[in-house]
Amino acid sequence: MAALQPDQVLDLCGTPCPLNFIRCRLALESLAPGQCLQVDLDPGEPEEMVVPGLRRDGHGVTVERLGPDRVRLLVICSGE
DSSP: OOOOOOOOOOOOTTTOOTTTHHHHHHHHSSSOTTTTEEEOOOHHHHHHHHHHHHHHOOOOOEEEEEEEHHHHHHHOOHHH
């Protein structure tokens, strides 16, 4: 199975909460349902705030650990 290719990429490492969540939501507004947004975040509070918020908004979120200081989210836009 081929790796999912993102339609848009955001590097939000070093971006504080809630600005990182707001930037994710704005990026998702420009995507069509089913398109993929790749987001790189710091682990800890950013991950703990962004992932549940995106899921509450109805988006599909997969989390991949890239190392001790970086987390990658693949977000499938729900179109809502």
